[in-house]
Amino acid sequence: MTSGSQPVTIVVATFNRAEYLRRLLASIGQLEPAPAGVVVVDNASTDSTGEVLQTAAESLNVPLTVHRLPVNAGGSGGFSAGVERAIADGATWLWLMDDDVEVLPDALASFAPWLARYRCLHGRRLDHTGEPFFWQHRFNEFLGVHFPVPGNVFANSPVFQTNVACFEGVLLHADVVRTVGLPDPRFFINGDDTTYGWLISRQEPVVYIDRFVLRKARPQKQIDLGVRHLNDSSNLGRYCGMRNRGHLARYLKEHGRFNRLGFALGTVLTAGKELLRLVAVERTLSGVGSLWNGWRESRRILDDPDWAPMPALAPHESDAQ
Known part of the structure; x- marks a missing residue:
């Protein structure tokens, strides 16, 4: 362009x-x-x-x-x-x-x-x-x-x-x-x-x-909830969605924006949305185990002492000048 x-x-x-x-x-x-x-x-x-x-x-x-x-x-x-x-x-x-x-x-x-x-x-x-x-x-x-x-x-x-x-x-x-x-x-x-x-x-x-x-x-597949569309997903997507709350929590902590009580409530809301997706869009409950396993992995990430955020890259030559 x-x-x-x-x-x-x-x-x-x-x-x-x-x-x-x-x-x-x-x-x-x-x-x-x-x-x-x-x-x-x-x-x-x-x-x-x-x-x-x-x-x-x-x-x-x-x-x-x-x-x-x-x-x-x-x-x-x-x-x-x-x-x-x-x-x-x-x-x-x-x-x-x-x-x-x-x-x-x-x-x-x-x-x-x-x-x-x-x-x-x-x-x-x-x-x-x-x-x-x-x-x-x-x-x-x-x-x-x-x-x-x-x-x-x-x-x-x-x-x-x-x-x-x-x-x-x-x-x-x-x-x-x-x-x-x-x-x-x-x-x-x-x-x-x-x-x-x-x-x-x-x-x-x-x-x-x-x-x-x-x-x-x-x-x-999707349903229109008025304020948003809710699409179909997959068991892998459900697992990663719950697991990745661990990574998100670590980034919030890095920036001093993590609230344990609020984040726990957000995790409940996230799980509830995924259950609604299963029932209303995909018409199954076979993905519940993926949600549970993802949540357990998120706890491990949250407590991982070796976790670190992605680092900044080297500045462009023009920026350095």
């Missing part, structure tokens, strides 16, 4: 979704203006992802870097590795996204007017039917839970300021990453982007702009 001399590198984490990845890369090829490059982190896929990437390398109209991991490190590990690779290769802006979305052709043009004002921003997203997807939230430090913000958050402004990020579409300046550090790969999936956005928000604004830039390509 050359608009405003602000080159954007797209970072994609993928695992065994070859057809969705193909559609995403095809949509990236339609971007106007085009991105500076694409970094795809292949989380040791075992399907035809390699063939899709080889074809894209020959046909995509922008440079494509494939970074294959020896094992599946989850979305968290994939984005951590992809961001590290993109910055090492000289990226200025990094647009993170999952493999099951498609970008809208004018997405980078929609971001361009805001890049001089903000360094962590999101556009809006459509679901697979083309309807607006509700995803505006704010993080409550006392409970350690992010809550939906009801109503039209763009009623009075084209910008909605929050304190969470979403790796399915966040656009980051590389200097933000250098200051905060890489996304924490220990989360594997679930909660990594919420925590990362909160860390960024302690230093500078995190915003959503009133422009649609992505469309979800993969259908999901």
